[in-house]
Amino acid sequence: MNSAILAELLKTETLQDSERTLKLLDQVDELVSRNCMGLEECVPLVKLTATNNCQIKGVVWDLMVRVSAEVPDIQLMFISSLNKDTVDPNPGVRSIAISTLCSIPGLELYTVNPIIAGLEDSAPTVRISAVTGIGKLYNHAKHTVQENGLIDKLYSMIRDQDPTVVTFSLQTLNYILAQEGGLVMPRSMVTYLLSRIPGYPEREFCCVLEYLDKSSSELENVIEILNSLDGYLDNKNGSVVLAVSRLFVKIVLDHPNLQSSLVQRLCPILEKLIKSAKREFQSDLLDFALSLDKQYFAHFSKQDKFILLKPKESEDLKEKKIRFICRTARKENCIEIMNYLLNLVPMPESLNKTVLSSVCTIAALDESAHENCIRNMRLLVKTDRKMYLNYILESDLRLENLQENHYETVEALVQTLLDQFQPDTDCSTVLSSVLYILENFGKMYKMSPYVLQEIFESDRSSWTEDMYSDALAAGFSLFSHFPAAMQPILSNILHTTYKVKNHNLHCKVITYYRLLKLMV
Structure with a gap:
């Protein structure tokens, strides 16, 4: 079956039918994913990269990236085709070629010049591929990225005229610099981005805001961001309001006076949004609101009315509403x-x-x-x-x-x-709660000694040191109220706990023995 599919793909008449070719390639991908076809069997398909169909070319090169990870030295076969594609008149082909070159280990020597050329390409899609290609190259050839100044070139791409190129540059920089603490954004870059983002589409606008908190937390810098973006809190687009709110909450953390002002400015806006937003966005708003500290909830709690649950809402949304209501109660x-x-x-x-x-x-x-x-x-x-x-x-x-x-x-x-209560539960939290009640309020129930006995005689294979400690404390407390009933029960608890291989428990058992002697 595998050979038949591959043979069919390589027929001239099949290549002339792009829809059929793509369907057959989907079958190959599925067979490979299910381990029904070895990647080495796919090597002949590299011939398909000669097609002028950009979509087919992209699917085949993605497959060849996977092949190169399994078949030694196969990547050397790809160099000529990829180099040719990097200068193809079609920007889609150029994008695919740069992305593929950067994804295949062993081709580092052939990637730097195409990346640099791609960063200067007239087509935004090619510049994006070059930007993200640096991140892919970094995964297997860090030294190539570092020694050829590609990180500095990524920083320069933040000044690109295309908003999407800018956002991908920020994302790639943050990824590459993760081990060093992530992207560092100097004051000049912040000022530049603040002047540019008013013209950005919503997605790119919100993405840039995610990185503005990477800048200095100095008061002047924070005030510049607040003043530049404050008007967006009144924007009709809820996603923009939420993105600005997230940024503001982060950057005022080290400035108590600014934080107090932000609480007064932000809380009424969030309250209005939460009540009026559609369900999916309402869930995102509640996630954000629930992440806020007590200063914000002190303001939320001033409202006379609390949000109500609605029958058709999802369980997840209802759960968030309940938690929010709980934190706003007074x-x-x-x-x-x-x-x-x-x-x-x-x-x-x-x-x-x-x-x-x-x-x-x-x-x-x-x-x-x-x-x-x-x-x-x-x-x-x-x-x-x-x-x-x-x-x-x-x-x-x-x-x-x-x-x-x-x-x-x-x-x-x-x-x-x-x-x-029945001691057959496997929930440690429930057992700990019952042991706490027995220790502190067990005197209120005459059958408490036997509840403790049943708990201790149940399966203890998953018990932790804390649970044994709780049982010891409960037993000792109940002994003072029910000495006759507790004598054999406590004796068994002490004796059994002492056999557990745990030094801390041994010390506690000895301590309780000594306390019991003083009581007699």
């Missing part, structure tokens, strides 16, 4: 937000977890809300243990904050959690 509206979120359950599992965790975080803002939250957590567990128990145990319940003034509420939840 004491004055925490009960309203908490009740809103609780009314959303049941939801898909991942969202149930986010809702319950957020509710517990929000409830901590107010004692009354906190008590109400604990009551609701108990009701949820009693309603559907399987759906809610583990997520509640993984949440930060902060029971110690309520223990003094609302002992009965805490006691009721502890009893319900421990009564419903």
Whole structure:
């Protein structure tokens, strides 16, 4: 089958039908990808590079790049054809030739002159291939790039008249200089780009902004960027607003006064965008907003209304909205937000977890809300243990904050959690939470010793040092409240833990033994 496809490709009549040729080349690519055809079998296809069809030429040269990695010295066969293509009248052919030369190890001696010529080519597509070709060449011949001054030439390409060439130059420089900390952008380059980008298309405009934070963080430089781009925060294009916002947030980090001003300027704009944006872009906006620090959320929380979830939204978008709502809650509206979120359950599992965790975080803002939250957590567990128990145990319940003034509420939840818990879970976070409850609130539940016993007698093959430590602490605490029941259980925990090959655990076991002697 392979030989038949290759033979068909090399027929003169096939080459005259570009659509058929491309379909056959797709079949070859698929066979190679599935390891049904060896790359060495594809060598004869190099003859197809003589075609004048740019699309076919590009597909074949891509295949030859892969062939050269498998067949020793085969690249020497390509030099003549590639050199010829670098001066072809068709800019598409020139682009492909430069890109291919730079991609094949062993052809370094033949790449520098075509790259330099490509950087000065009249066609932007060729200049782009020359720029990206330097990055490809750097992957296998760093010395060639460094010794021939190609990095300096990339810096000079930032002043190219074509915006796309500029953005590819920035990207390639940042890639090549990654190990040295990435692209360095002097003040003069920043000033130049700020004067040019107003005329750039959206994609190139946003791309350049990603690199302006590579410049100096000196106050004068930051102010120049802020003043030049501030007007774009009022742009009707949300993508532009988001790109400018990202840049501004980064460059003011070392300037508290500027950051405070930016919070006042930026937050109302983001709030308006988040509420009005379409779903896909709303997700990007929330990603950015959730990355901001507490200064920004202090401003977000001043709003009287919080964003609401909509039925047709994706789970991912709903999850981000819940996290955003949680961070904007304040004491004055925490009960309203908490009740809103609780009314959303049941939801898909991942969202149930986010809702319950957020509710517990929000409830901590107010004692009354906190008590109400604990009551609701108990009701949820009693309603559907399987759906809610583990997520509640993984949440930060902060029971110690309520223990003094609302002992009965805490006691009721502890009893319900421990009564419903089954130690067959493989979630270490849940087990750690139960051990924490047993240590600090186990006295509230008369069956606590036996919960601990079941946990310790379950599969411990994945237990960490921390989990053994938690079990020791829980056992020691429960011993003071249930000495008779805990004596054999604690003895087993101490004895078994001491057998674990861990010096820190041995020291803890010895410490607990000594403390027990003092108690007797």
